[in-house]
Each structure stands twice: as C-alpha cells, then as structure tokens.
Amino acid sequence: MNYNYLLYFSVLAETEHYTQAAARLGISQPSLSSAIHNLENELGGAKLFEKVGRNIRLTDHGRFYQQKVDAALKELHSASLILRNSKDDAPIVIRLGVVSGTLSGAAADVISKYIQENKRIRLQITESSAENLMSLLRQEKLDMAIVDSTSRDPSFHFRILGKRSFYIALPKSHPLAEKEIIYPEEIFQLPQVVFNYDLGNSFKEWATGSPSDENVVCQVDTAQSALDMVAAGVGIAFIPDSCVREHENIRYVLLDNWHQALYMCILYDKWLEPSIWQFRENVMNAIRSSFPQK
Numbered sequence: 001m002n003y004n005y006l007l008y009f010s011v012l013a014e015t016e017h018y019t020q021a022a023a024r025l026g027i028s029q030p031s032l033s034s035a036i037h038n039l040e041n042e043l044g045g046a047k048l049f050e051k052v053g054r055n056i057r058l059t060d061h062g063r064f065y066q067q068k069v070d071a072a073l074k075e076l077h078s079a080s081l082i083l084r085n086s087k088d089d090a091p092i093v094i095r096l097g098v099v100s101g102t103l104s105g106a107a108a109d110v111i112s113k114y115i116q117e118n119k120r121i122r123l124q125i126t127e128s129s130a131e132n133l134m135s136l137l138r139q140e141k142l143d144m145a146i147v148d149s150t151s152r153d154p155s156f157h158f159r160i161l162g163k164r165s166f167y168i169a170l171p172k173s174h175p176l177a178e179k180e181i182i183y184p185e186e187i188f189q190l191p192q193v194v195f196n197y198d199l200g201n202s203f204k205e206w207a208t209g210s211p212s213d214e215n216v217v218c219q220v221d222t223a224q225s226a227l228d229m230v231a232a233g234v235g236i237a238f239i240p241d242s243c244v245r246e247h248e249n250i251r252y253v254l255l256d257n258w259h260q261a262l263y264m265c266i267l268y269d270k271w272l273e274p275s276i277w278q279f280r281e282n283v284m285n286a287i288r289s290s291f292p293q294k
Contacts (some may be wrong), residue, residue, distance in 0.1 A: 005038060005039040007025070007073065008027075008035045008036065008037075008039075009036060009066075010070055011057075012068050013062060013066040016055065017055070018032060018056070036048065074140070091121075092273060093123075094143055094279055096126070096144055096146075097126045097127075097137070097144070097147075098133075099262075100240075102262065107287045109286070120275070130147035134147065136151075137156070144265070144266045145264075146283075147262070148263070150263060160262070161257040161261075161263060162262060165254065166238060166241065166255045166259075166260070167252040168237070168253050169226070169251075170249075170252075171230060171249060172248075172250065172251045173233075174251070176253065177251035177253065180253065180254065181254050182255055184255070184256070191235035192215050192237065193218045193219075193220065193229040193234055195221065195225060217235050218234050223240075223259070231250050239252065240260070244283050256265060262287065264283075
C-alpha cells in the first residue's frame, strides 16, 4: 500500500474538495485524482467518494476507511516521534496547554526544577481557553493540557487536580476594599477588567444564569496586565488565587463560595514518552498542592 495514497485520501476525506485538498498537499488536482483512483483499485474497486453536483462526499465505505486510515496515520506519526526522540542527545519537546492563572507558585517551581534536571527537555506552553486547548489536543498539537472544564468527548481523559478559589482585586481606595468577603451581587454593576473572557463569563453565568459583558470596560491578555489596570483605577478584576500578587495599590477580597475545578486532560489513547509522562505527574502533584480539593 502506497503511504502517499493514504495521506492523500485522509486530506481529501477531511475537505471533501479536490482543489482544497490538492492545495494543502502541494500537488496538482489531476495527481490527486489519479492517486485516489489507484487507491480504490487497490481496494478491489471500492468507491470511497461519490459526486454530489459539483462536490464530492464520502461513501459508507469511505467513512469506514477514513476511521481506519486516520488511526493508522496517527500511530505512524507517534512511532516516528518516538524514534526521533530515542537518541540520547535528542531534545524532548513537551507541549503543554494551560488556562490562565495555572502555572505559578509550586507548579512553576516544579517545572523549573524539572527542566534544570533534564537538560533534553524543551517546554512549549500555550495559554488559551479550555475549548481551544482541547481542540489543539484533538489535532495532536499539544501533549497535555490543564483545563477548567470537561468534555463528553470520549477521546479525552480527565484527571481532577483540585479546586481553586477566586478573589476580587480592587484599588485600595475602593469602598469594598475593607471587606473580608465579597458577594457576587455586590460587584456585577461595577466596571470590570477581564483577562480571561471565558472565565469571567462562566462566573457570571453561574451567579446570574447568563453571561454578560455589559460592564466589561477593559480586556487584557494576562493577569498581570489586569492587575496593572486595577491599580490604575480602571475597574475591578476577577482573579484566581494563584494570580494574587502583593501590590501597594491593590486589595484582594475573597469571593464568597465560588470555586473552580482544574483538570489534566490528555487524549485517551495517546502514548506519552516516559520523560513526558514523568513531567505530567510532577506538574499534577505540584498543582494539587497549590489548589487542594475542597
């Protein structure tokens, strides 16, 4: 069986469009058509695609074959990575996805120590929403991800790490800054600085029944930028406990009775190289100590 035929079929099955598939593969459309025709002949004449007007779609045989081919290509890709990393001096790339405000304190210390003790490790960190991180996992662009929500997708495996508390960051001159605990209804109408839009909306939806951005006056990329805006008097910010930093112009007040679970997410059937597996276990243990279950 020609490997290129399988690769061409996989891309065409995904796009169901000859021109798009050929462009992605970097080959001509006639070459792609010829390869698919040869593949169908090798399969005893089974038709993998059918025409629908000017378009094509997978047949029942094609859908069945797509599942098997994609699984085989994934295994070949994994085997290639393992062999490339098998040399003693080859770098081991760990692709970690995280939701905002996760890697700090004990978790950051563990990562730093692990990299220092394992000179071959090259860590790539992607910070995004849980939905985007799971999409990257599905595409095998990440090895693992720390997320704050789960999915019913059976291809994912989740392990709970614990639950984190949240604080409201306010300027020290704010009337609410003297309180020990803040209740949700006290802050909904206040100008808000958001550094994780999904996080802010999930809180609002939990407390009010629907997400809303009507009081969001500023959106930034990081917790540190959000705190800078709070210190400047722009608004208040919704901050996980791991992002709390001492600041002469900011007061942190605990948000009443709201916690959020964190999970380690991987593809259910993904094989992890031993060094990556050990890295995952170390990070999980560190985060569990930072965000104990409640």
